[in-house]
Amino acid sequence: MTTVTASPGVGSRSAVAGPGLPAGRVNIADRVLQKTAERAAADIIGVDAKGVHVExxxxxxxxxxxxxxxxxxxxxxxxxxxxxxTPVLEAAAAAQSELRTRLSRLFGREISRVDLTISGATAPQRKRVL
Structure with a gap:
C-alpha cells in the first residue's frame, strides 16, 4: 500500500499501490503546494506570480x-x-472556478473553497514603436 502524506497542516490521503509502483510514503512540503498554487493562480488570472499570495x-x-x-x-x-x-466580478468568478478545478487536479484532493481577494489592478504596458 502506498501512502501519500502532505506536511502537517495540509492533511494526508492513502492509495493502494498499483502494479509496478513501490509501496512507501511521499511527503510534500507545504511550501511546494503554496508555490504550485501561486503559479497556477498567476497563470489563470493573468498576472506576474510575484504579486500573488496564497494560503x-x-x-x-x-x-x-x-x-x-x-x-x-x-x-x-x-x-x-x-x-x-469582461466585468471584473465576472472574470474573478470564472478565475475562482478554474483555479478550484486546476488545483483539485494538481493536488489530487478536493478543493472545497477558493477565496479570491483582489489587491489592486494591473494594466498592460504601452508598447513603444520604433
Missing part, C-alpha cells in the same frame, strides 16, 4: 485556498479594450 487551509480530505492578487484591467485610455473587457 492553504486544510481539513481532513479537502482544502480551502485563499488567493490575494492584483487583477488585470485594460488601459483606461483604450476605449475599445474597456468596452470589450
Amino acid at each position: 492553504i487551509v486544510s481539513a481532513r480530505d479537502t482544502a480551502a485556498v485563499r488567493v490575494t492578487s492584483p487583477f488585470p484591467v485594460p488601459r483606461l485610455d483604450d476605449t475599445a479594450a474597456v468596452q470589450a473587457a
Whole structure:
C-alpha cells in the first residue's frame, strides 16, 4: 500500500499501490503546494506570480485556498479594450472556478473553497514603436 502524506497542516490521503509502483510514503512540503498554487493562480488570472499570495487551509480530505492578487484591467485610455473587457466580478468568478478545478487536479484532493481577494489592478504596458 502506498501512502501519500502532505506536511502537517495540509492533511494526508492513502492509495493502494498499483502494479509496478513501490509501496512507501511521499511527503510534500507545504511550501511546494503554496508555490504550485501561486503559479497556477498567476497563470489563470493573468498576472506576474510575484504579486500573488496564497494560503492553504486544510481539513481532513479537502482544502480551502485563499488567493490575494492584483487583477488585470485594460488601459483606461483604450476605449475599445474597456468596452470589450469582461466585468471584473465576472472574470474573478470564472478565475475562482478554474483555479478550484486546476488545483483539485494538481493536488489530487478536493478543493472545497477558493477565496479570491483582489489587491489592486494591473494594466498592460504601452508598447513603444520604433
